Amino acid sequence: MQRYRIRWTKEGRVRFVSARDLSSVWERALRRADLPIAYSEGFSPHAKVSFPDALPVGVSSTGEYAELTFAAPIVPDRDLAALSAALPEGMDITTYVEVPDGAPKLARMLRATLWELEWPPVDADELTALLSTRGRQLLAAEHAEVIRRRPNGDRIVDVRPALLTLAVGTRHDPRGARTVLRAVLRNDGPTVRPTDLQTALATDVVSGPDRDPDVAPPALTTRVAQGEPVDGGLREALSGEVAPLVLDVDAEAA
Incomplete structure (x- = not known):
């Protein structure tokens, strides 16, 4: 075989x-x-x-x-x-x-996943600045609890232990400027989903889990790659190539 x-x-x-x-x-x-x-x-x-x-x-x-x-x-x-x-x-x-x-x-x-969240081209500069601030707060926090709502009962999830790093930027193309967030989440340990991360970023993380969000969900969520977390991104499991955390012109073309 x-x-x-x-x-x-x-x-x-x-x-x-x-x-x-x-x-x-x-x-x-x-x-x-x-x-x-x-x-x-x-x-x-x-x-x-x-x-x-x-x-x-x-x-x-x-x-x-x-x-x-x-x-x-x-x-x-x-x-x-x-x-x-x-x-x-x-x-x-x-x-x-x-x-x-x-x-x-x-x-x-597949020790970690590089996720990408992309918002539609509405107030991209303002949203990029807001999520950049929220991202720094989240990385500096010891805990970031969010409520995961399910039909069989809500559950509180701590996002922070699974979050290794994140970066926020603005992608420009013919469709317009769009806010893009990339984050590396651990695959081992309690499961933290990209929706949990988005919930943590949708409000001031220091306010606790029972807070009202002020950021709409992303238009598209993408699992970019899985593998080994490294400085600057994630080393893809099969090819060994590094998928970058921060996208620039050269990285997008690669």
Whole structure:
């Protein structure tokens, strides 16, 4: 058997595909690409495609990961390109590596996530300044508790232990100036979601969790990459390339 780890995207309309339906999407694509994926044993065999964690519905990603086990050797350049072409629009395989014997589990390589939150082009300069101030307050705080509201009961979450670093800037393009926040959150420990981070930044962090927000939710949230946190960003798990925390012209073009 051969195992490959891949990085893939989930952008556009497919970001609304739920984690529950994701396995079916991949199995159909593997059949269309006619690849010898291995199957589990038992009463209800399923393709050996594993995903380390689930992406919230509606969130975009250029940093999704999976491990595929094949029952026979494949030609990765050709066959994984065919698999990428068989996936729905917005899902593309961007990186792959063969898994050697004794390699650490994929989840252990994904120690942190680089998230990007982007707001629509309304009062971008004012919002960038406000979130920059709030970001400094958050990084200086020992705790930043927010209320995560759920149908089965609210829960208080402390955002600060998971937050490693963040940066706020303004992105300019033909659509206008838009406020962009990038943050690195730890994957180990209690789960802190980008919505929790946005809630912490939506008001003065020192006021406590029971406060009214004055910043609207972002128009788009994207999981940029996962891997090892480093100075200046995050070292992507498969390629080893550093995804920058602060975007400038050179970084966006890279």
